[in-house]
Amino acid sequence: xxxxxxxxxxxxxxxxxxxxxxxxxFIMKRQIGAVRAVDGISFTVNEGETLGIVGESGCGKSxxxxxxxxxxxxxxxxxxFDGIDLVNAPREQMLDARKNIQMIFQDPYASLDxxxxxxxxxxxxxxxxxxxxMLDASVTRDVIEKRVEExxxxxxxxxxxxxxxxxxxxxxxxxxxxxARALALNPKIILADxxxxxxxxxxxxxxxxxxxxxxxxxxxxxxxxxxxLAVIEYISTRVAVMYLGKIMxxxxxxxxxxxxxxxxxxxxxxxxxxxxxxxxxxxxxxILTGDVPSPNxxxxxCYFYDRCPYKMEKCKTNIPPMxxxxxxxxxxxxxxx
Amino acid sequence: MTxxxxxxxxxxxxxxxxxxxxxxxDAGIVKAVDGISFTLNKGETLGIVGESGSGKSxxxxxxxxxIPSPPGKIVGGxxxxxxxxxxxxxxxxxxxxRGNDISMIFQDPMTSLNxFLRISTQMIETIRLHQxxxxxxxxxxxxxxxxxxxxxxxxxxIHSYPHQFSxxxxxxxMIGMALSCEAKILIADxxxxxxxxxxxxxxxxxxxxxxxxxDTAVILITHDLGVVxxxxxxxxxxxxxxxxxxxxxxxxxxNPSHPYTYGLIQSVPRLDKAHDGKLFSIEGQPxxxxxxxxxxxxxPRCHKAMDICRTxxxxxxxxxxxxxxxxxLFIDEKEHxxx
Numbered sequence: 001x002x003x004x005x006x007x008x009x010x011x012x013x014x015x016x017x018x019x020x021x022x023x024x025x026f027i028m029k030r031q032i033g034a035v036r037a038v039d040g041i042s043f044t045v046n047e048g049e050t051l052g053i054v055g056e057s058g059c060g061k062s063x064x065x066x067x068x069x070x071x072x073x074x075x076x077x078x079x080x081f082d083g084i085d086l087v088n089a090p091r092e093q094m095l096d097a098r099k100n101i102q103m104i105f106q107d108p109y110a111s112l113d114x115x116x117x118x119x120x121x122x123x124x125x126x127x128x129x130x131x132x133x134m135l136d137a138s139v140t141r142d143v144i145e146k147r148v149e150e151x152x153x154x155x156x157x158x159x160x161x162x163x164x165x166x167x168x169x170x171x172x173x174x175x176x177x178x179x180a181r182a183l184a185l186n187p188k189i190i191l192a193d194x195x196x197x198x199x200x201x202x203x204x205x206x207x208x209x210x211x212x213x214x215x216x217x218x219x220x221x222x223x224x225x226x227x228x229l230a231v232i233e234y235i236s237t238r239v240a241v242m243y244l245g246k247i248m249x250x251x252x253x254x255x256x257x258x259x260x261x262x263x264x265x266x267x268x269x270x271x272x273x274x275x276x277x278x279x280x281x282x283x284x285x286x287i288l289t290g291d292v293p294s295p296n297x298x299x300x301x302c303y304f305y306d307r308c309p310y311k312m313e314k315c316k317t318n319i320p321p322m323x324x325x326x327x328x329x330x331x332x333x334x335x336x337x
Numbered sequence: 338m339t340x341x342x343x344x345x346x347x348x349x350x351x352x353x354x355x356x357x358x359x360x361x362x363d364a365g366i367v368k369a370v371d372g373i374s375f376t377l378n379k380g381e382t383l384g385i386v387g388e389s390g391s392g393k394s395x396x397x398x399x400x401x402x403x404i405p406s407p408p409g410k411i412v413g414g415x416x417x418x419x420x421x422x423x424x425x426x427x428x429x430x431x432x433x434x435r436g437n438d439i440s441m442i443f444q445d446p447m448t449s450l451n452x453f454l455r456i457s458t459q460m461i462e463t464i465r466l467h468q469x470x471x472x473x474x475x476x477x478x479x480x481x482x483x484x485x486x487x488x489x490x491x492x493x494x495i496h497s498y499p500h501q502f503s504x505x506x507x508x509x510x511m512i513g514m515a516l517s518c519e520a521k522i523l524i525a526d527x528x529x530x531x532x533x534x535x536x537x538x539x540x541x542x543x544x545x546x547x548x549x550x551x552d553t554a555v556i557l558i559t560h561d562l563g564v565v566x567x568x569x570x571x572x573x574x575x576x577x578x579x580x581x582x583x584x585x586x587x588x589x590x591x592n593p594s595h596p597y598t599y600g601l602i603q604s605v606p607r608l609d610k611a612h613d614g615k616l617f618s619i620e621g622q623p624x625x626x627x628x629x630x631x632x633x634x635x636x637p638r639c640h641k642a643m644d645i646c647r648t649x650x651x652x653x654x655x656x657x658x659x660x661x662x663x664x665x666l667f668i669d670e671k672e673h674x675x676x
Contacts, residue, residue, distance in 0.1 A: 056533035170622050171389075200388035201560060202638075205604035205618035212615065227533065230563075234606035234616065257608060271538035273563025275605050277586045280567035287542060288535045291503045 009044035016077035039245035052236030060245040102182040106194035108174035172203035356414035371578040384569035440520040444527040446507035482513035505536035577634035584660040
């Protein structure tokens with residue numbers, strides 16, 4: 001699909017930082033600090049693969065994808081999509097590139113406007129880009145109408161429902177509407193922010209299968225966020241483990257589960273329950289003590305220092321760099337120096 | 338666990354028989370819980386699994402008689418706690434029962450603590466309501482409970498407000514509060530759903546450890562089959578207000594008999610197993626429980642559905658060793674015509 005013969009990553013994130021200012025004062029506002037939601041992360045996503053991002057709440061996984069989609073203006077760093085640096089590109093060019101980047105959100109109740117019909121919701125991205133004059137002239141009302149019906153069928157919704165409102169659908173069906181909307185512009189990459197965590201188990205597997213099929217058929221690339229490790233393992237080609245705005249470990253999904261290196265990854269994996277009582281009883285859990293610390297202060301040592309069972313003197317004052325262990329496995333920990 | 342020889346150990350602590358809780362809505366009658374029965378023995382951990390709307394929370398609110406009425410009403414059945422029917426108790430007796438004998442922890446630790454009051458105030462109030470203690474004694478007891486659930490520097494932290502605690506810490510406070518009156522039954526309604534995996538592991542371990550230490554029976558409501566596998570002795574699977582399968586945990590996971598249970602276990606992606614291609618999935622949507630016809634509510638999604646499933650609700654069949662299932666697949670012709 002790519003025009004160049006050399007395989008290049010579709011998306012490249014370099015040293016991305018996203019800090020949110022904390023302000024104080026009523027009239028004379030002054031910045032007294034910053035929430036370091038994403039604090040210098042780098043990764044690449046190749047065409048056709050799925051990069052899973054996993055981590056606990058507050059680790060910056062949602063902020064990461066929102067910064068990629070340019071919903072926030074990153075504090076520093078670059079997001080290169082298809083050769084264009086979205087952070088510094090002129091607005092026109094950024095908007096044009098962003099046609100190819102779409103999002104699916106977590107909460108299927110909050111992410112659909114209750115006063116819009118399914119038709120209007122799914123057609124909205126097309127309508128917006130049509131008014132901007134960024135779509136082909138051949139895209140008329142009728143074409144959009146047909147496209148909406150086609151998309152509804154594709155995600156498993158009856159096209160007869162197109163004039164209904166979101167409240168008439170169940171959670172799983174709403175998530176299908178959200179997926180259809182994300183597909184409307186024929187994007188290259190879909191950023192899925194916890195698309196299944198609000199759904200029931202039986203519906204969750206339907207949606208995962210749908211996303212899996214769509215990727216195969218349309219050659220989509222996903223950045224997929226979840227806090228459920230089993231879901232991430234199922235859907236991802238490669239996985240990035242995040243903690244406090246930093247990537248701790250990045251590896252091929254199969255390797256990560258067989259051979260986790262970072263102490264945090266190990267703890268995370270051992271905490272995830274497995275639906276089998278025989279295995280559960282025999283398992284040795286690594287229980288981390290304490291909670292995730294506040295992301296407000298600048299850190300000069302390892303971000304995981306406070307909760308790490310293997311912490312050393314060195315970890316307190318030196319931030320471990322990403323170290324490449326083999327072709328696909330990187331880890332940021334002083335244990336592997 | 339220590340007095341395993343005493344005959345009391347296996348005493349039935351709680352018996353629910355044919356409980357029915359209906360809600361009257363404009364659209365019709367919602368049979369949120371429709372004739373369920375189970376027993377809870379002393380020191381046992383019972384899991385209730387099901388998807389949203391299956392009636393698992395309503396079951397437990399019914400046990401505590403906390404159903405808002407109207408629109409809800411317990412229309413039938415018995416809930417026997419140590420032989421007494423809870424459904425027939427007066428308000429005064431109920432107040433004594435709640436907290437003292439049966440206490441509850443909820444899903445969201447933020448909304449179940451009062452944000453305006455210090456943790457100490459809330460804990461002291463709870464304890465003094467149920468036990469005759471002075472403020473001082475109650476404070477000491479509260480601190481002891483917070484230490485038990487693993488809150489560091491409990492003497493100082495007890496005077497904090499809920500917002501000064503993290504989600505996991507708040508859930509610890511809730512557990513401490515729930516266990517402060519030495520209740521015999523702890524009902525935990527999705528206690529870890531709002532928490533992260535590493536914190537979930539801490540909280541589950543805490544519940545397990547304390548229930549052993551204090552010999553408390555636990556009813557754990559959850560949608561997470563992994564949590565059930567690690568925590569429970571017995572599991573009830575609910576679907577559309579009915580218990581469709583009930584078994585010892587090991588038995589249930591090894592031989593899931595109801596097609597719904599089987600599908601549920603199969604459709605969870607697993608960390609410990611290699612996968613290729615697609616996940617198993619139960620097609621269709623959960624049923625609308627308003628004015629449900631008297632058929633098996635699972636039949637539109639069931640890949641083994643037969644004619645009879647569309648017209649009659651299956652009776653419960655005992656497969657031995659306490660494994661019960663409500664499915665026509667296990668009822669042979671003879672038994673059926675006999676009824």
